[in-house]
Amino acid sequence: MINIENLHKKFGENEVLKGIDLNVESGEVVVIIGPSGSGKSTFLRCLNLLEQPTEGTILFEGNDLLAKENNIDQLRQKMGMVFQSFNLFPHMKVLENVTISPIKVKGQSSDEANKKAYELLDLVGLTDKAESYPASLSGGQEQRVAIARALAMDPDVMLFDEPTSALDPEMVGEVLSVMKTLAKEGMTMIVVSHEMGFAKEVADRVIFMDDGVVQEEGQPEDIFDHPKNERTQNFLKKVL
Ligand code: ADP
Numbered sequence: 001m002i003n004i005e006n007l008h009k010k011f012g013e014n015e016v017l018k019g020i021d022l023n024v025e026s027g028e029v030v031v032i033i034g035p036s037g038s039g040k041s042t043f044l045r046c047l048n049l050l051e052q053p054t055e056g057t058i059l060f061e062g063n064d065l066l067a068k069e070n071n072i073d074q075l076r077q078k079m080g081m082v083f084q085s086f087n088l089f090p091h092m093k094v095l096e097n098v099t100i101s102p103i104k105v106k107g108q109s110s111d112e113a114n115k116k117a118y119e120l121l122d123l124v125g126l127t128d129k130a131e132s133y134p135a136s137l138s139g140g141q142e143q144r145v146a147i148a149r150a151l152a153m154d155p156d157v158m159l160f161d162e163p164t165s166a167l168d169p170e171m172v173g174e175v176l177s178v179m180k181t182l183a184k185e186g187m188t189m190i191v192v193s194h195e196m197g198f199a200k201e202v203a204d205r206v207i208f209m210d211d212g213v214v215q216e217e218g219q220p221e222d223i224f225d226h227p228k229n230e231r232t233q234n235f236l237k238k239v240l
């Protein structure tokens with residue numbers, strides 16, 4: 001589904017991504033771990049072109065994302081993104097937050113968008129909050145709405161950038177549980193997270209990024225129980 005080759009990203013003189021290669025198959029759940037500042041967010045943002053890579057290729061379902069002739073907006077709609085901060089529209093009710101893009105961008109009727117939104121709110125356990133404003137929700141509920149909102153565009157892949165790291169500890173579980181459900185349903189997911197329990201249970205593959213490159217990758221049990229790379233070992237010692 002996604003083929004990334006030799007991806008580089010520089011901010012001025014600062015080379016943050018130094019040649020990343022990664023292939024992600026349809027239905028795969030890839031969890032990316034690594035120290036703060038290692039380029040994980042930049043990598044995800046390059047994938048949906050929130051940042052322009054300086055070098056390399058990204059094929060998404062066979063389409064070259066960096067080719068000028070491809071319709072980036074259309075391809076980007078196929079990638080849902082969930083950030084650490086939820087960024088819901090504060091002046092819109094939960095239901096409108098979920099339906100606004102399908103209506104405005106995809107031209108869905110409000111009936112169609114509402115029907116789908118209720119299905120998604122059911123998936124994330126929030127049908128009773130459809131008519132509430134974001135300010136009345138907890139952080140965990142807001143993040144679940146943000147996931148529903150991303151899913152409303154019917155993406156082929158979901159990108160998560162530390163979706164639980166801004167949450168109070170008691171709310172982490174409810175968000176991870178929604179993500180587990182999505183994974184079980186076969187959603188292709190790339191997740192930056194330090195939730196090692198989640199990674200062990202759900203990831204097909206764990207990628208350890210440091211210093212702008214993939215230092216090590218493997219199945220969760222390889223990476224967590226038998227890391228080969230010294231940097232991986234040191235990182236895991238600090239976080240586990
Ligand atoms: P991580 O998500 O692994 O913590 P980031 O991708 O956020 O790492 O950041 C990696 C490096 O890129 C950091 O040194 C950061 O300062 C730099 N960086 C990220 N975004 C920008 C930007 N928009 N402009 C300049 N430097 C940036």
Ligand code: MG
Nearest residue numbers: 040041042162
């Ligand atoms: Mg980050």
